[in-house]
Amino acid sequence: METVLPSLIDKHNRHLNYLRISITDRCNLRCLYCTPHDGLAKLKHEEILTYEEILRLATIAVNLGVNKIRLTGGEPLIRKGVLQLLPSLVSLPGLKDISMTTNGIYLKENLENIKSAGIKRINISLDTLRRERYRKITGYDGFEQVWEGIQLARQLGFNPIKINMVVMQGINDDEIVDFARLSLNHPYHIRFIEYMPSGFADQGTHLHHVPNSAVKEQIITSLGKLVKVLNTEIDGPTDRFRLEGAPGEIGFISPLTHHFCQVCNRLRLTASGHLRPCLLSDQEVDLKTLMRAGASDNDLEQIFLETAKNKPRAHRLVSEHCGSLSGQMSAIGG
Ligand code: SAM
Secondary structure, three states: OOOOOOOOEOOOOOEOOEEEEEOOOOOOOOOOOOOOOOOOOOOOHHHOOOHHHHHHHHHHHHHOOOOEEEEEOOOHHHOOOHHHHHHHHHOOOOOOEEEEEEOOOOHHHHHHHHHHOOOOEEEEEOOOOOHHHHHHHHOOOOHHHHHHHHHHHHHOOOOOEEEEEEEEOOOOHHHHHHHHHHHHHOOOEEEEEEOOOEOOOOOOOOOOEOOHHHHHHHHHHHHOOEEEOOOOOOOOOOEEEEEOOOOOEEEEEOOOOOOOHHHOOEEEEOOOOEEEOOOOOOOOEEHHHHHHOOOOHHHHHHHHHHHHHOOOOOOOOOOOOOOOEOOOHHHHOO
């Protein structure tokens, strides 16, 4: 008889079925809100998980009930050989959804292969539609490259194509309506993300979030009514809407003003092989060292179960007014 493994359920009865895997801590951009003020610390090659190790851990997670995986980073498309990893992940039995979050700089040349590997959904981070501002936010003159990548993704039938905008007061909040308007003419899902203060990136930049309630208000005032779109099982915490008659959607992810810890279903595997049950807590387990010391699949399963069980009930960014994201986002994967 086939053994049925226990699932990843925590003490607060949340079912953790979503694993975000950071493929690399390295990134080709230096986004204001993500890059530490003193530059990105880079892990050595031997410090990051090999593709075999990633596949082994992903397989264990899927056997324990994970049915959604997102590849992130750093920038996933800059790690050599990442496209060869995709088919083995896509074919894990039980996995319902696999997607990738990218800054889009190398999207165009990789899209055909991403598609033939079986990935249909893609998230692109884009915080401005203005070329010069893009350079200021990311440190690289790459707006055209990203935009062409988005258009090609559409031609190739990726669906949905999500465009993630981190809204920052005085930096790009004058483009909220322009981004929302994109959903009127294209089938893109525009997602407004509240900027999360980061202990590493904040110093010297003094970035401030804009509450999504204000973002929403601006959109309604300029473009009209937002119609609620019902969330599906794999949607996560996005609050989804559509402008009347629009082919695209508008979504709000509000980690600060409506923190969604009570429905958080995520686990993260960092580039260095640490299993992290909450983005905003430093609690994590070093799976890489255990694996390299000979841990069996059964040992690793037990650690997944234990880590899931002890997922913090809620993050403290809001409740303690002093919290910030510690650790480098590029290594954890946003
Ligand atoms: N390089 C890829 C990219 O740019 O999409 C993947 C990694 S990036 C860390 C993943 C996501 O984290 C992006 O959508 C980014 O906008 C988001 N992010 C990074 N730092 C953030 C912060 N301080 N607040 C809110 N979102 C953040």
